Amino acid sequence: MHRKLRIKIFEKASLCRHFETNAYKFSEKKLIKIPIYLSAGQEFISASLATIINDFCKVKPLIFAQHRCHSTYLSFGGEMDNLIAELLGNYKLSNTGCMGGSASIYSKKINMFGHDGHMGTQVPIGIGACFTSKKPTIIFMGDAAAEEDYVLGALGWAATKKLPILFIVEDNNLSILTEKKVRRNWDMHDVARSFKMKGYNLKDSPNEIEKYKKFFFKEPMLLNINTNRMFWHAGAGKDSDKIFDRYLIEKKILGKEAEKIDKKFNSMIKKKWEKHLKKQ
Amino acid sequence: MGKTLKETIKEIIRKHLKNKKGKVFGQCLTAVGWVGGTLPELYEKDGMIELSMADVAGGGIVTGSALMNEKPIYVIRYQGFNWYNAPMIVNYAAKSKEIWNTPCPVFVRGIGMEGGIGPVAGSSHHSLYYRMPGLKIVSPMTPKEYKKIYNSFMKDDEVYYVSEHRGSFNNKIELKDDIKGKKDFVIIAISITRFEAIKAKEILEKKGLRIGIINILWIKPLKISKASIRCITNSKFGAIILDDDYVDGISNSIANKLTHMTNKKIFTLGLSDKSAGFHKKVDNLPPNSDQIVKKIISLTKN
Ligand SMILES: Cc1ncc(C[n+]2csc(CCOP(=O)(O)OP(=O)(O)O)c2C)c(N)n1
Ligand SMILES: [Mg+2]
Numbered sequence: 001m002h003r004k005l006r007i008k009i010f011e012k013a014s015l016c017r018h019f020e021t022n023a024y025k026f027s028e029k030k031l032i033k034i035p036i037y038l039s040a041g042q043e044f045i046s047a048s049l050a051t052i053i054n055d056f057c058k059v060k061p062l063i064f065a066q067h068r069c070h071s072t073y074l075s076f077g078g079e080m081d082n083l084i085a086e087l088l089g090n091y092k093l094s095n096t097g098c099m100g101g102s103a104s105i106y107s108k109k110i111n112m113f114g115h116d117g118h119m120g121t122q123v124p125i126g127i128g129a130c131f132t133s134k135k136p137t138i139i140f141m142g143d144a145a146a147e148e149d150y151v152l153g154a155l156g157w158a159a160t161k162k163l164p165i166l167f168i169v170e171d172n173n174l175s176i177l178t179e180k181k182v183r184r185n186w187d188m189h190d191v192a193r194s195f196k197m198k199g200y201n202l203k204d205s206p207n208e209i210e211k212y213k214k215f216f217f218k219e220p221m222l223l224n225i226n227t228n229r230m231f232w233h234a235g236a237g238k239d240s241d242k243i244f245d246r247y248l249i250e251k252k253i254l255g256k257e258a259e260k261i262d263k264k265f266n267s268m269i270k271k272k273w274e275k276h277l278k279k280q
Numbered sequence: 281m282g283k284t285l286k287e288t289i290k291e292i293i294r295k296h297l298k299n300k301k302g303k304v305f306g307q308c309l310t311a312v313g314w315v316g317g318t319l320p321e322l323y324e325k326d327g328m329i330e331l332s333m334a335d336v337a338g339g340g341i342v343t344g345s346a347l348m349n350e351k352p353i354y355v356i357r358y359q360g361f362n363w364y365n366a367p368m369i370v371n372y373a374a375k376s377k378e379i380w381n382t383p384c385p386v387f388v389r390g391i392g393m394e395g396g397i398g399p400v401a402g403s404s405h406h407s408l409y410y411r412m413p414g415l416k417i418v419s420p421m422t423p424k425e426y427k428k429i430y431n432s433f434m435k436d437d438e439v440y441y442v443s444e445h446r447g448s449f450n451n452k453i454e455l456k457d458d459i460k461g462k463k464d465f466v467i468i469a470i471s472i473t474r475f476e477a478i479k480a481k482e483i484l485e486k487k488g489l490r491i492g493i494i495n496i497l498w499i500k501p502l503k504i505s506k507a508s509i510r511c512i513t514n515s516k517f518g519a520i521i522l523d524d525d526y527v528d529g530i531s532n533s534i535a536n537k538l539t540h541m542t543n544k545k546i547f548t549l550g551l552s553d554k555s556a557g558f559h560k561k562v563d564n565l566p567p568n569s570d571q572i573v574k575k576i577i578s579l580t581k582n
Contacts, residue, residue, distance in 0.1 A: 096379055096380055100379055100380070106379075114379055114382075118367070118372075121368050124339075124340025124343070125340045125347065125368060126344055127340075127341055131345060132344070132350050132352070133348045149334075149336060150334065150336040150340060150367075150368075153332060153338075154334065156332060157337065160332070
């Protein structure tokens with residue numbers, strides 16, 4: 001992968017990471033009073049896809065995400081101020097008048113549609129939106145949401161209609177705290193293939209994700225991307241300290257330049273949150 | 281002679297597809313019967329979209345289509361299927377405007393029918409939608425009413441649940457209220473019960489009772505004229521609401537509202553609180569004129 005692209009992806013990931021670590025901190029301090037679903041640990045999926053889709057595909061897709069959606073929103077260019085406002089309960093500045101909370105982020109500006117909190121509904125809904133508008137569409141789902149009967153039925157229909165949709169399974173191996181092996185003996189990329197669409201199983205490394213860019217939005221394709229959730233399912237807390245962290249690996253590979261980016265976002269985002277908190 | 285209701289619906293849909301470039305979604309639409317003759321013989325290239333049998337997903341796909349502001353029509357061939365079709369309509373389409381300021385208007389054609397079709401598919405299930413915010417419920421039984429409802433939907437940006445009934449598809453007649461003069465008792469009728477209500481009124485008037493009739497087209501929000509309310513208030517014994525759904529839903533809710541508004545006793549009569557069987561003896565049908573007459577006579581005895 002081109003280093004310049006990798007740095008660009010790291011920048012987005014860094015923005016997401018520092019956003020989420022601040023959200024974590026303020027949730028722990030009870031300054032955020034609503035349940036929050038943090039995407040730290042998983043940010044390279046959205047950061048890579050947003051960068052590649054913008055630079056390579058040069059399209060502005062319709063975006064349908066699930067509840068753990070902060071990184072998707074930020075990576076695709078959603079306003080951070082509106083998201084902070086949503087989480088802190090500043091309903092004037094929040095995009096949803098604080099109706100949506102952490103799980104239902106939406107933004108007209110970036111074509112991101114809100115999620116209703118019922119896991120997986122974004123899949124049939126995103127498919128319907130793509131079918132009608134014919135616009136390139138990206139639909140995110142968790143590894144558990146992918147098991148919903150209506151997700152599977154909808155995938156089959158999208159495959160039949162050959163819609164230009166990129167389905168992304170953010171596979172953190174967990175449904176709240178239940179591991180995948182307890183829930184099922186099958187894999188989503190196999191399911192996609194049996195529906196006669198392209199389906200692949202890969203790691204959340206930008207390098208790997210980039211390999212599939214030539215197929216994006218040409219026809220339906222599903223990428224099952226293995227990743228790790230840093231924090232609890234909801235709220236601020238850790239399930240384990242022994243989590244593989246893509247962010248640290250990428251930072252190490254990219255060296256000084258990445259460290260500089262990391263520092264820059266660390267202080268910039270901290271200031272942003274503090275500015276909002278002062279207004280509270 | 282004018283058009284039947286089914287011809288009217290067919291014409292509305294043809295224009296929706298051809299002139300407005302809209303879409304109609306549903307299962308097994310382009311097949312023998314064309315949904316009781318209510319669909320024009322058009323196909324996917326014209327916007328008549330066949331969904332797979334994944335009912336729950338189907339409701340979501342239509343919701344997504346509505347998000348793109350295409351005002352899709354969603355055909356649910358038997359209202360009982362709504363238990364599978366409704367989830368994303370009520371939880372997403374009906375909430376989208378409120379939460380994300382993004383209207384998501386779907387025209388849901390829920391078609392009621394009963395008589396020998398067993399325990400799950402038949403009758404009307406509009407009460408299922410009634411308790412949820414963000415949507416409108418109507419039950420047109422005449423050509424003019426249907427046109428009015430479709431035009432209202434096209435100007436609106438909300439979800440409409442249109443509770444149809446196959447028993448009305450051959451109807452050509454507009455059904456009128458009778459609220460003139462003092463009434464002994466008033467029948468407030470919803471959906472297919474509106475036809476039996478007319479028969480019951482004739483029988484009861486022969487027996488010397490003065491019977492008023494109020495047709496309910498708009499169930500949610502409930503539209504009932506001030507004159508109708510006055511008619512109930514001034515009646516001798518109150519009113520009864522007839523429905524083609526279980527009474528523990530729309531009928532009892534409206535009865536409660538009207539009791540407060542009129543200070544009169546408002547009764548209800550709908551499906552019995554039991555499952556329908558296939559055999560005549562164990563079926564569960566909407567109240568017929570005999571049952572309505574019997575009930576009203578018992579309520580007006582003293
Ligand atoms: C329809 C529905 N069923 C169950 C739930 C409860 N629930 C909330 S999150 C969740 C697990 C989701 O896991 P996954 O899709 O893998 O996303 P992740 O939280 O891992 O990002 C469950 C079961 C729900 N919100 N909606
Ligand atoms: Mg998961």
